[in-house]
Every structure is written in C-alpha cells, then in structure tokens.
Amino acid sequence: xxxxxxxxxxxxxxxxxxxxxxxGFNGSTELGTIAAHYASKGIEEVGSANLVTSVVVSYRGLDxxxxxxxxxxxxxxxxFFLKVDNTDNKNRQLKYTSEILNTASQVLVPIMLLxxxxxxINGHLSPGGGFQxxxxxxxxxxxxxxxxxxxxxxxxxxxxxxxxSGVSFVLLGVAGILFAxxxxxxxxxxxxxxxxxxSAGIIPIIYILVGLxxxxxxxxxxxxxxxxQNEA
Amino acid sequence: xxxxxxxxFLGILILVLAVMAVQNKNIVVxxxxxxxxxxxxxxxxxxxxxxxxxxxxxxxxxxxSTIIFFYVLNKIKRQNG
Numbered sequence: 442x443x444x445x446x447x448x449x450x451x452x453x454x455x456x457x458x459x460x461x462x463x464x465g466f467n468g469s470t471e472l473g474t475i476a477a478h479y480a481s482k483g484i485e486e487v488g489s490a491n492l493v494t495s496v497v498v499s500y501r502g503l504d505x506x507x508x509x510x511x512x513x514x515x516x517x518x519x520x521f522f523l524k525v526d527n528t529d530n531k532n533r534q535l536k537y538t539s540e541i542l543n544t545a546s547q548v549l550v551p552i553m554l555l556x557x558x559x560x561x562i563n564g565h566l567s568p569g570g571g572f573q574x575x576x577x578x579x580x581x582x583x584x585x586x587x588x589x590x591x592x593x594x595x596x597x598x599x600x601x602x603x604x605x606s607g608v609s610f611v612l613l614g615v616a617g618i619l620f621a622x623x624x625x626x627x628x629x630x631x632x633x634x635x636x637x638x639x640s641a642g643i644i645p646i647i648y649i650l651v652g653l654x655x656x657x658x659x660x661x662x663x664x665x666x667x668x669x670q671n672e673a
Numbered sequence: 674x675x676x677x678x679x680x681x682f683l684g685i686l687i688l689v690l691a692v693m694a695v696q697n698k699n700i701v702v703x704x705x706x707x708x709x710x711x712x713x714x715x716x717x718x719x720x721x722x723x724x725x726x727x728x729x730x731x732x733x734x735x736x737x738s739t740i741i742f743f744y745v746l747n748k749i750k751r752q753n754g
Contacts, residue, residue: 492724545742565741570726576732659737666744670751 488632489565489641497570498644502625506614508572509654511577516658520596523665538588545586553581561652565641571648575655583655583663594664603657606650613650614645683717697736708739709722 472480479496487495497505560567561574585592617626627642634640687710694706711734718727 445708569728572726573725573732576729576737580732580736583737587740659733663737663740665742666741666748670747672746 466522479517484635487641487644488572488635489581489626490636491565491570493568494570494644495641496646498564498647499625502614503645505651506610506625509607509610509651512658513603516662518604519662520665523669531590532571538590540596542588546584550581550585550588553584554578557656558582559653561648562645563638564571564652565644566636566638571651572655574648574652577656578652578656579659582660584664586667590667594652596661596664599657599661599664602653603661606654606657608649610647613647617643680717683713683720687713687717697699704739704746707742708735711735726735744752 471477479500483489483495483500487499489495489499490531519599533539557574557576557580559574559579560569560577564570564574570611586594613629614625620623621628625647626645627647630642630646632640632642638645690706690710690713694710697700697703700739703722715727715730715735718724718730
C-alpha cells in the first residue's frame with residue numbers, strides 16, 4: 442500500500458513537470474537557422490530528393506556512423522554471449538509449423554527481401570533508407586527462420602557481409618577527406634541529375650552499405666537466438 | 674481536423690494496449706500487446722507525416738522485437754521446466 446502510494450506520488454510529480462513543459466510549448470512557426478539552411482540549401486548542396494536522407498547521410502553522416510557502430514557492438518555482444526556449440530542439436534524435437542505459415546512465408550519472403558532492397562537503394566528519392574531497408578530484410582529472413590526451423594544457415598556469410606560493408610562505409614568516409622571537402626562528403630561522385638536513381642553523389646552507395654550492414658546484424662541477432670533454442 | 678481525431682484515437686489505443694502489456698498476467702498476451710503498441714505507433718507516425726520513422730517502428734518495434742521476445746520466452750520456459 443505504501444509502495445503504491447509512493448508510485449502514485451512519483452507519477453503526479455512527473456505529470457507536474459511535463460505539464461509545465463506542455464504549457465510552455467507554443468510551437469515555432471519558422472525553422473531555426475541550421476534547419477533553414479538544410480531545408481533551403483540541401484537540394485543544391487547534396488542533391489538528394491529526400492531531405493531527411495541528405496541530413497542523415499551527408500550533413501550528419503558521422504551520427505549515422507555512430508549509430509551503426511552501436512548496433513554492431515550490440516550484435517557482437519549478443520553473438521558472443523549466445524554462442525552455442527553445435528554438437529547435439531540433431532536430435533531435438535521441432536514443433537510442426539502450420540501449412541498457412543509455410544505457404545505464406547514462401548510467397549512473402551522473396552517480396553520482403555526485394556522491398557527491403559528497394560527501400561535502401563531508393564533511400565535518396567523516397568522515404569526510408571539504409572536502416573529501414575535493412576530492418577525489412579531482417580524481418581523477411583526471420584520469417585523464413587520461423588517457417589522453416591530445420592533449415593540451417595551459417596553465421597559465416599552474415600559476418601562477411603557485415604564486415605565488408607562496415608569497412609567500406611568507413612573507407613568511403615575517409616575518401617571524402619581525400620577527394621572532397623571532408624569526412625563522409627558526398628561529392629566524391631558527381632551529383633548527377635536531381636531526382637534520378639544515380640544522383641546525390643555517394644549517398645546511394647552509402648545507403649546500400651548501411652542497409653546490408655543493418656540487415657546482416659539484425660539477422661545475426663535473430664539467428665543467434667534461434668540457434669540457442671537448440672539447447673535442451 | 675480528421676488527422677487530429679485519428680491521432681487522438683490512436684494515442685488512446687496505444688495507452689490502453691500499453692497498460693495491457695504491463696498488467697496482463699499472461700506473458701504471451703503482454704508481448705503481443707507490446708507489439709501492437711509499436712504497430713499503432715507506426716501508424717501514428719505516418720499520420721504525423723514521418724514515414725521514415727514509421728517504417729523503422731513497424732519493422733523493428735512490432736516485427737523483430739516481438740519475435741525476439743518470443744524466442745527468449747521460449748528459452749526461459751525450457752530452462753524452468
């Protein structure tokens with residue numbers, strides 16, 4: 442009872458703090474200086490039809506690199522702790538997966554993989570990008586794991602894709618210092634015609650790399666967890 | 674106006690599902706409710722004109738994390754009995 446009333450008091454305190462914030466908020470009618478620069482100069486400086494992409498990959502590319510690094514670290518730690526020795530998982534009992542799930546997964550998995558690839562290749566033109574595309578690809582592969590639990594899939598391929606794309610991402614960033622004006626600058630390649638697939642300099646390549654990296658990392662996490670079900 | 678009504682409706686739905694996820698004694702129901710919170714949150718992001726965030730939320734919040742919770746739940750159940 443004392444505990445409950447304490448929780449109630451904490452909630453009231455939080456509500457009072459948030460009410461203050463809410464009352465003080467009256468929305469801004471115009472963009473701040475940096476945001477106004479991104480919105481007005483973004484198209485000619487970066488050449489990406491999706492302004493969010495130009496901010497995420499070009500202006501704030503370093504933050505994206507940090508995000509990808511954090512995801513890599515968490516995937517590596519999960520892989521480290523959930524390591525299984527594949528000695529006696531041959532005799533485990535698998536539950537029967539339903540006909541509906543099996544058939545639906547055969548139709549849906551290729552479409553989901555294709556859509557994920559579409560999202561990260563078109564990241565500079567339409568909503569979405571490397572992170573979203575990678576997550577969609579990982580969801581497709583996880584659906585495959587659920588529908589066909591007997592199918593084995595090695596970690597080797599996932600690790601190779603992840604490492605190669607991560608290293609290339611950093612190398613492209615360094616190439617920005619050498620051939621353009623700074624780290625992860627997108628003008629290594631020409632900006633191209635605005636709004637076409639081959640435009641916005643290096644952004645499509647970076648987004649393909651980020652998509653592959655995120656997709657392989659999330660798939661690796663799910664695969665580690667799936668393999669861990671094998672232990673009796 | 675319509676989008677405000679839709680946003681309010683989705684917000685209330687999210688609150689109800691979130692309370693359900695915390696209070697329900699059945700863990701499977703709680704996990705599904707948590708996934709549904711993410712699903713409706715992604716629709717809310719779409720209504721509020723943030724399709725990028727909506728895509729991430731739908732794929733990770735309601736897809737992958739729900740599956741990961743189920744894998745972990747299965748593992749814990751096997752160890753406990």
